[in-house]
Amino acid sequence: MLAVAVLAAGKGTRMKSELPKVLQPLAGSTLVERVLASCRHLAPQRQLLIVGHQAERVEASLAGQPGLEFVLQQPQHGTGHAVQQLLAPLEGFEGDLLVLNGDVPLLRPATLEALLEQHQRTRAAVTLLTARLDDPSGYGRVFAADDGRVSAIVEHRDCTEEQRRNPLINAGIYCFNWPQLAAVLPSLTTDNDQGELYLTDTVGMLEPAMHQEVADAAEISGINDRLQLAQCEAALQERLRRHWMAEGVTFVDPASCTLSEGTRFGRDVLVEPQCHFRGATSIGAGCRIGPGCLIEDSRLEEGVQALYSVVRQAVVGAGCSLGPFAQVRPGSTLAEHCHVGNFVEVKNSSLGAGVKVNHLSYIGDADLGERVNVGAGTITANYDGVRKHRTVIGAGSKTGANSVLVAPISLGENVTVGAGSTLTRNVPSGALALGRARQLVKENWSGPQSG
Structure with a gap:
């Protein structure tokens, strides 16, 4: 059995935001949503989110997550204190506990799967995720044998000069045998500079302790400020673009385009510069997008x-x-083969196959049949100041330039609307509709006379 606990109680003061850190957005999802998604394929029997700062707001944002349990840490006295809050909710649980951080959003599912697999295969009491960094300054160093058994974790400030040359660091991601962890959690002390209870201290109390090294150190990147948030966004966007280019999508200028995790592409899609895809968006094979497009939940x-x-x-x-x-x-x-052209807005409307709305028009709350041709400047006037009303235009009809169709109104099939008409009544099929004032011409007009 497996339980997953996500630490999400911190204030995130360095973000300088009214929004809790774990709710900051990253590629269309919040940080904590991404963390929860990274372990979903493991099918844990229990999912627990340890909340504290703005707990109600965090819980409300995740209300739609099935099976998620919220555990309050108040006040917050360190990672060890956070996991101590699980002693009551997990009383009697006999499985493993995977501990994740709500501000470490780049972990790949395969990485967590490998961590869990090694932990169970070696029957370890604890298995921690590690990484090798070119510059490990500030991180706790992990000292381990060739078989993966951990002998010690030494904080950077306590390392000798020789120990600081060790590039293997603790990523702060753990898989524990829960009964063994539960037995030592009450023994944690605040005998450290911060006066907090550290989960790291349990590693020295548990035997055997193993480690699993992550292949890509970028996966363990944590977020404490806006700069790190931007760096993680860049790393995630690069990962997403590389995936889709490997699947047959062409990005003319990859760095100028952004994707959401929910974006899907068919093959032979061409994406021009400065295009952005948000939410659950699907782009079919052979599309050409951009430059300069925004596609969201479409x-x-x-x-x-x-x-x-x-x-x-x-x-x-x-x-x-x-x-x-x-x-x-x-x-x-x-529908297929429609054209929506220069400075045209379409809102809450259905356009049949082959409809053309080429220039400077507003089509709102309307249903257009097949092959309707909308003249330049046509407007469906859908709002009477209180309610919205629909316009219906039958197949094969045409509107002249600068027509106004005042809803609710229905035009039959093969109707022709004269240019400049304002229509307020229904028009039967095959009719010509005109609704404009008679043209008045005054010859030899000299204009207003000065007094």
Whole structure:
């Protein structure tokens, strides 16, 4: 059996933020969400989050996480004190305890799997994750035999000059045999510079103690300030881009583009510079995105082309083209081979196959049938000051330039709307609709006369 405990009680004062540190965003998720996701594949029987600073806010942000138990640490007196709070919730538990930090978000699932596998294979009392750093200054050094057995952990300030040349450091990630850990936790003391209870001290009390070295030291990067947050964001973005390039996606300028963990790409997608993908976004095979696009929580089918455009919470069908400077807002669905062009906004609307909205138009709360052609400057006036109303335009209809359709209104199939018309009543199929004032021309007009 396996229990996972995530330490998430700290204040994170160096972040200089009203937001708790573990709720800071990283590639579309919070730090603690990423930590929890990293161990989900291990299928732990218990998941415990140790909270303290702004505990209610942290708990509220994770309310949708199934099976997550919250344990309060108040006040906070160190990592050992945090894990002591598990003595009551885990009373009688006979399995292993994996201890993670809520501000160490880059651990790969495979790394945790390897840590757990070695811990169980060697029947260790504790197995700690270690890393080799080019500059280990400030970290506790781990001294171990070739078989992985740990003989000592010495804090940097207590190391001799020779010991400081050891590059193997303690990453602060542990897998314990819980009954053995529970037996020694009450023995921890505050006999240190900070006057806190350190979980590290339990390693010297448990036998055998083993270590598992991580292959990529960047995985153990912790976040204490905004600079480290930015560094982790850069590392994660590089990891995500490398993954998708290996899967057949082309990034013209990779460093200028950002992804979320939930972004998915088909093969032969071309991503131009300055494109950003957020949330649960899917980009179909053969799409060309950018330059200068933002796609968020949306699905683009195969062969879509988007240029300097924004798409949020929408579905764009195969072969559609967007932009430049188009915005497809939440609730919109575009069928295949639609064109949404220059400075066009589509909101909460459905566009049938082959619809063209080429220039300077607003389509809001509307349903357009197949092959509708929307003239430049057409507006669906959907709001009466109190409620939103829908516009329906039948297949094959056309609106002239600068038309205003005042909802609620329905146009049948193959309707033609004259340029400059303002329509307030339904129009039957096959009709020509005009709604504009008669043109008045006064010849020989000399303009206003001065008094």
